[in-house]
Amino acid sequence: MKVSRPIPAPPHAADLERYAVLGPLPESAFDRPLRLAARLLRAPVALLTLGHGEPPWFQGGVGEGWRRLPGLPELHAATLDHPEGVVVTDLARDAGFAACRRAPGELAPRFYAGVPLVAPDGRVLGTLGVLDVRPRAPRSGGEPAVLGDLAALAVDELEGRLRTWEVEREGRARAEARRRFQEDLTLSQLLRGVSDLTALGLAPEDLLRRVADLAAPVLGADWVGLTAVEGDRATTTPLWHSPRGAGYDPAAEPHGDGLIRRAAHQTGVCFGGDDAGPPGAPCAASAWLGEAGLPGHVVTLVRLGDDGPWSAWDRRFMEAVVRALHHRGARPGARRGDQEPLQQALEEAQRARGRAEVLLELSQLLEGEGDVKQIAPFALAAVGRALGDGWQVLWRREGEVFRPLAVHGSPPEAVQRRQQAGVPASHYEALGVLAGHRVFLNAESLSEVAWQNGLRGTAALPVLLRLPGQELILGAYRGGEFGAWSPFERDLLITAGRILRAGAERQLRLQDLAAAAHTDPLTGLGNRRAFTAHLEAELEDAARRGGRVGVLSIDLDGLKAVNDGEGHLRGDALLAEFARALRERFRPQDQPYRLGGDEYAVVLTGVTPHEGPPLLARVEAVVRQVRRAGFAYADASAGLACFPADGTDLRTLIEVSDARMYAAKGEKRRVGASPRRGAR
Template structure:
């Protein structure tokens, strides 16, 4: 007859499960208690039995070659229903067990005594029982107490075992927590390290290996590649890789960069990374087979900033486990990609700024900075070349008669024609206003190019007069970039269309801020620490040679100490009213004059008064 479950059977089974004792290996502590019970009561069989939902399972089993039986055959299932020790003197005479298969057959149970295993919270998990194959008299009260005490020892062992297991679980949890904290700390340190790299203006050839070394240790990355597209369709790849990476993979990724993938662009979104494991890498059309054959296990791609209309890309690859990209790995790769993206963006911004700094916005030609850069490069290369300066006469008249937009069309047309005629034989520049420059091989004359460009301009309906050119050659005329430029500038502005004759100085215009009066420019002048004579300015025992126009400008300013002299007045005084080349000659020569005065003395200098003109200031000796 089967025992009916208790009302709290579900809670009892939950309590049994909490001890995690079922189906565990034998343990000496429980076997010792079973042996002690068998000796104490003189029985051939002693069990530590746990009553499960559909079975009884023996944690300790002495004298019986079984580890479990069906619950319907269990004496212990009846014993846990009683408050004390359950004793069956002769099972063949007990209607509950007379037909039990364990009574009618092996092990032929006749005598049974079982004390319930009662937990501290009152649940009966099973019994400690002693069994004999012959009938016996019942147990005395003292014997029942002894069996109950032994059952209590079993419960103590269960409690001790659970406490030890809880301690071990807690220790494992703490160990795991410490490991997670350590990983989190290391990851945080990596994030900080990569963020700090943004503060340093590292070259990409330095930044990529630095990040690769960090990711190699922290995320098991074996290859890192930064692919930068250029306007001509080429790709530059900066890479770092572990020595274990196959050469075929490195060569393939370095050679083809972004094109190493086949159909990948269809899956890669502009603002979202793509992670592929080994199985996905082998998918049809997902990756170039030449890469998968190298043994790569997993790859990740992060799109970066646009560069010249094409998007930069960073690639990560693994050649060993772990194959899958864990969340921590993905966060590290995102952090690394952000750092690289900042560097790439900064590089692109600098490139654009460099374009703005070295390109004339109106004509698209190089500007004066570009000329100075290229001129210095040619000088440093030690090869022969020619520098030509061109002054377009008549631009001011066109601006005044037809408007400045029309003048801009002229400048753009002339610049484009000039560079087109030069082709690969030289480079054209627009310095400012109506001034252009050419850098060509020393045996190339600028005149044919200028004449062809002028012909095109005139054919477009522009009338130009008084176009002047001046050329110097290196090394014949020197090997110093600044000296060559100054020599060409002096030659250009000293040349007159009248055959080189000086034009008379015009009278000063009424209303000038400082009235400029004609004077003999060669006459010596002295002001404060400065003395000017024969195109040389002195201060103490030091002297600096000036060009003719620099000397004339300084003379005008020295004759009007402490006064602002307008740009128009300086132009009339130095270049004459019949030749009005615009503001640029004044600015060019003032710039050179200011630089030379700084070499000579700190006591006197030329100040620009915005919107008014120029002023000689400093220690002028009470002037």
């Protein structure tokens, strides 16, 4: 059994917690890396397992009969603890895998190779492995190397699914913010209309009729009536109806006054459906406009057809209007002029509208293209306007402390000094924020020091945690008279955190795309595009300050022989090893690149043509290092061109260095100096 040193911290179930939102994954979710693993490693079975318990969170495989193979949990557990992978050439001969054995003649795994699946934040999620029912020797180049690349592909699939879910969630959040804004705007406008009608001094019946004209179409009602209730007698007068409700008469229905009788014995709005409202009306709502224990009136709204039950907004709107009309200004037979309840309802609606506008503004930030630095000031300002008091901070981790990246508001001087000094990362770790938990603390939960510094409430919400050492946290703080974080304030801060995370994720994606566009994926070196940009910048700088720049063109010899004789995986290993040796053998300020195929180049700073021999000697040292790594027939040819001695522009320097490299290659072939066993 070939294993590496175990990782220090064993994996645990929480490692998959951030993916739990995806729900059960389809068994075919990882078919692509599984089929590639089976095909590339010529294995009859490939298996991918997520989770650390039994049963696992997810398990999928390709190959006939893989579910019936014994010992799969033991193989999975052994692989989780070894980051460089596990290779067992014959499970039947390894005492550590007795669970994989079966009676003679029964199907059992004999060969196994597997690697852990590691998330971008370093958490171990599961394993990817291949099995064979026959023992076999490890492949040249090693199964873990191939499986490692495919494991990364599987993690990318999982991360892609998570990001898709997050994008869809943000879309739903934006749609919900727009919906709430529109509802609150409508509520504010309608209550403003009720306020204007009340100011006209209309008789209560006329006022109710006008209010019905305004409100019933918005609520989707088909009929509105006013019922005078005195003892057992009830007389109903229609106030408004839609075309569909023109013929509706609650008195003609058996038990049609059931909801009205209920409403006469309670305050507020009484909501009913098929069981409580007038027969034939899917929804009805009645509200008592009188005073408890006295004769009075009930206003009733009826929704016919299949429009569905009253929504939360319908109920909220009706209750706000009834609070405004319940008192003297609209109660039939009462005095006019008491506007206080209506004014309170109107102010409530205006506050709701303001909150909705803030949520809409935050949702619109999600649709922009700004990164977190650009978004943060606007997001914090919007949150500050909605919260009124206090201040907000977006914290970014720098080493073992969090420092402000953006601030809105003015904290007390003592708090400001502490914030500028930074908050220890251990503080957020103790609160659980670095584990993904949102924390809202009131005055009684704060430390004595925080209380003395004027804090009365704090909130900390994770914004970005997937890059250890670069975490972002949203903090909100309250001083003065403060009781507890309201549901709206919590919702507002959660929404702001999501928006800031979207900006941070967008920034990371752009950085990843930029890096991918300038990086060779096999070797990790810069590609031709990066080489050209770097060399152009160095030439401009050298021309401006009178400096010197060198270009070293290098051709790796022997790659074709390795590909043909040992396979392309082995050839890829040669390319990667050559790149690693280039990094190690040249100076830190020299930058190597892979231009494509077996072509490499190095941009050298401050070199002259006289330094050519030592630089070419470095290339020979690279070749020796690669040969010691197991590629005995590898070789390389190189050519140097220097600015300004050999040319002053990029094209000329590359042409000169290439020509000298090909001349060196031809000289080697002429004298037979290369030990390689095949031409390129």
